[in-house]
Amino acid sequence: MSRATLAAVGPSHGEELVRRLATDDEFRARLERSPARALAEYHIELPPSALPTKVVLPPRPQMMEALRALTGGHLAPARTSLPPRPKYWPAFRLAARPAAR
Amino acid sequence: MPKVRRTEYVFFYCQDGDSLDIPLLLRGQAVLEPVRQILALSILTGETHAISRAELDVLVSMPAKAWVDATEVDGGEASVSALARQGLVVSDEPDALLGELRQRDELLSSTEWNVYAALYHFMTKWRDVDLEKAPDEDPTASGELDPRATDEWIALHGEPPAHFHSIADDASAVTPLPLVTREGALYEVLLRRKTTRAFAAEKAMARDEFSALLRYSFGCQGYAELGDGLVLLKKTSPSGSGLHPSEVYPLVANVDGIEPGLYHYGVARHVLEPIERLSREEVGELAYEFTSGQPYARSAHCLFVLSTRFYRNFWKHRRHERGYAVLLMDAAHLSQTFYLVCADLGLGAFVTAAINGANIEERLGLDGFGEGALAVCGCGVPAGGASPLEPEFLPYIPGERIL
Secondary structure (H helix, E strand, O other): OOOOEHHHHOHHHHHHHHHHHHHOHHHHHHHHHOHHHHHHOOOOOOOHHHOOOOOEOOOHHHHHHHHHHHOOOOOOOOOOOOOOOOOOOOOOOOOOOOOOO | OOEEEEOOOEEEEEEEEEEEEHHHHOEOOOOEEEEEEEEEEEOOOOEEEEEOHHHHHHHHHOOOOOOEEHHHOOOHHHHHHHHHHOOOEEEOOOOHHHHHHHHHHHHHHHOOOOHHHHHHHHHOOOOOOOOOOHHHHOOOOOOOOOOHHHHHHHHHHOOOOOOOOOOOOOHHHOOOOOOOOOOOHHHHHHHHOOEOOOEOOOOOEOHHHHHHHHHHHHOOOEEEEEEOOEEEEEOOOOOHHHOOOEEEEEEEOOEOOEOOEEEEEEOOOOEEEEEEEOOHHHHHHHHHHHOOOOHHHHHOOEEEEEEEEHHHHHOOOOOOOOHHHHHHHHHHHHHHHHHHHHHHHOOEEEEEOOOOHHHHHHHHOOOOOOEEEEEEEEEEOEOOOOOOOOOOOOOOOOOOOOO
């Protein structure tokens, strides 16, 4: 990787990594413990000089904001697409109403 | 020495966007910076890959219609091998993944897929999408099935475009039309057709109703022999060139006298061809998976996967730009007829294109290239009472009241 950004690993993998940092405590703990190994799952290799002695990740809400920014303000389901998949509504949910029919 | 060629089924896209700086991320900062990247869209895998300018040069310098030695390609064999595993290059190397990708490339070509149709179809196919669970990933947002979500959506994006549209500035210039009222079974059924998303799980659907539904929605009513092996079918829905490439796979949950499970509807003999016997619970879970996590599908008495045999259409409309659109229309026509027959039988019906096509195809044993899933219909005995997923529509008479 010439630049150590998520762009270099492609939109699917990059967005998935940010999503896990926003939602998955187990993965966050693993990344803090073994950054090189956890990043390798996303085909990201950093030179040792780019790795801090102690990894400190941004808090989950901040990662959720980053995810929103990366996906154009929409939270996409499991698989990402290009352009980022907008929210999909199978149906409008209605407020509860009397059962008379 | 492996031989390689560029697949014809790759597109390139230049995207401006933002990305995170990873070294800063590991130091507690989520900093977005603008990036411009070249993306290669592999139709063979349905995946998007960021590639370098050098890799783009390698790809465009390689022929798509002739094999060349991998060692002769700029960038060397290792670089080409990586591109092959991303579904951007086809290789004759004896390898399971590369063999599968080569077969997909050959299928797309031999079944006369138009490249734009293939791009749309394979890049928008879902796998393992769960619409119910996805919103939970953001604890601050209302879920898609939360009533507050509609208000939030309007607050975020403004009101939707008007429900009625008029181009007349001068009301006196319009031509009034007589308000004709027709009576009879057809018109009564047309007015009763609606989407149902709540079903009475405790009641079974009658076998005769199920059979009638299949026969009159998807069955064959006539045929015409036009030449050697060319037979056109007549059904209750139109189909491009009368080819009727759509296939139907019932997923039966609760129909009297029919074992729960997955079947194929054999149109020629009007029979169910078994694929897999399942428990009712397993059917419910499969219905949920097929419809990308739409919970109401679990309670339907039966689902019907609508697939299409692409080459049945592409055989005539070879690599045609509009061929794929016709296949989507075929499925849509069938779903409307399905709604009408359900309305006549007193059953509730729904149709959805929000499906996990890849999961469905794997379960049905379809390769996705010669035949693939397009939509899912479902039906059942309607539940009594109001459903939060079914709007209560008030009657509307044109001109009586302008909303």
